[in-house]
Amino acid sequence: MMHKVWLLLLPGFLLVDVIDVCNVFKAANACLRRAGRTFARYNVRLASASGGGVLGSGGVPLSTHAMPPRLVGRPGTIFVSGEPQPSTTSPAGSRRLRAWLGDNRRLLRRCAVQGAASLLPPVPPVHIVQRRHRVTRCSSTCGKTRAWRVIEPGQGKDLALSWLTDDQGAAFVDTLASRLSRRGRLQHGTRQRRRPTTEPPAPDVRIVTLHRWIAAHLQENLSVARLAREVHMSTRSFARFYERATGLSPGRGVQQIRLDSACRLLETSARPLKTIAAQCGYGSQEVMRRAFVRDLRMTPREYRRRFATMKSAGAA
Numbered sequence: 001m002m003h004k005v006w007l008l009l010l011p012g013f014l015l016v017d018v019i020d021v022c023n024v025f026k027a028a029n030a031c032l033r034r035a036g037r038t039f040a041r042y043n044v045r046l047a048s049a050s051g052g053g054v055l056g057s058g059g060v061p062l063s064t065h066a067m068p069p070r071l072v073g074r075p076g077t078i079f080v081s082g083e084p085q086p087s088t089t090s091p092a093g094s095r096r097l098r099a100w101l102g103d104n105r106r107l108l109r110r111c112a113v114q115g116a117a118s119l120l121p122p123v124p125p126v127h128i129v130q131r132r133h134r135v136t137r138c139s140s141t142c143g144k145t146r147a148w149r150v151i152e153p154g155q156g157k158d159l160a161l162s163w164l165t166d167d168q169g170a171a172f173v174d175t176l177a178s179r180l181s182r183r184g185r186l187q188h189g190t191r192q193r194r195r196p197t198t199e200p201p202a203p204d205v206r207i208v209t210l211h212r213w214i215a216a217h218l219q220e221n222l223s224v225a226r227l228a229r230e231v232h233m234s235t236r237s238f239a240r241f242y243e244r245a246t247g248l249s250p251g252r253g254v255q256q257i258r259l260d261s262a263c264r265l266l267e268t269s270a271r272p273l274k275t276i277a278a279q280c281g282y283g284s285q286e287v288m289r290r291a292f293v294r295d296l297r298m299t300p301r302e303y304r305r306r307f308a309t310m311k312s313a314g315a316a
Contacts, residue, residue, distance in 0.1 A: 005077045008047050009048050010115075013054065013081035017151075017154065018056070018062070020157035021079060023180070025160060027179065031172070031179075052064065075106075075108060078110070079113075079159070112151055113149070114152070171247075175246060218279070218281035219281050220281070224239055259292070266303055267307050276300070
């Protein structure tokens with residue numbers, strides 16, 4: 001059964017965040033469909049209190065469905081963007097929206113709001129901090145009632161990716177974020193580095209074990225045949241197994257782990273670039289530079305300078 005994602009639009013909603021959320025779930029559906037996981041797909045619906053066109057930021061309207069009086073079925077997800085306007089929303093209308101959100105809360109698995117804080121039910125909100133596509137909670141919920149996430153402008157993309165991480169795992173989201181960036185659909189701000197592909201959760205314990213082995217043997221010849229022997233499979237069976245589990249070819253998986261290892265060394269050590277390139281299995285410093293430019297749109301030197309600056313700023 002599809003998971004319903006409601007985007008409840010109020011006047012002045014942030015168009016860029018709404019589009020980002022839609023694009024993330026659309027791309028996720030495409031990846032899940034290719035993997036044959038149609039049961040895990042998402043049904044995204046633009047909605048408003050009464051349906052019809054809603055005027056967003058910059059004067060751009062979007063057509064919406066009317067929210068149903070009562071939600072039914074499995075618990076879904078809701079993202080509210082915008083703010084009730086005195087000129088277009090009566091006090092009674094605001095009260096109805098607030099009551100609807102409170103009455104249907106038990107059929108909403110996850111809730112987030114951007115701007116419309118006045119509509120929140122009397123539940124302590126959870127403010128979130130943007131860290132790439134992770135979402136970090138800064139306060140706790142009250143009792144057994146799950147709190148709302150309050151996001152800032154520009155965090156819609158990261159919110160959607162964090163929800164997908166909860167549902168599909170980190171390996172799926174890393175692959176999805178990489179594909180979205182290559183298509184130019186989403187740009188991750190300053191192109192912060194991805195979460196390491198060797199981190200759990202992964203779809204199969206064999207993938208976790210293999211990724212850790214790869215990270216410890218980056219200087220070796222990591223051909224598909226060599227990786228297949230490590231998991232005791234034929235080359236053809238392994239290639240199918242790996243792509244089905246991660247969404248990547250084995251060669252691309254090795255490239256990402258190599259890149260993650262180089263990023264970690266650039267962030268945490270002062271080793272020369274030539275030494276890092278050799279340690280991570282790049283044939284030369286120039287090969288590593290080309291890999292960084294291709295995948296992160298910056299050179300290793302720029303990456304080190306940028307994240308060293310960010311780390312210092314955070315420590316201050």
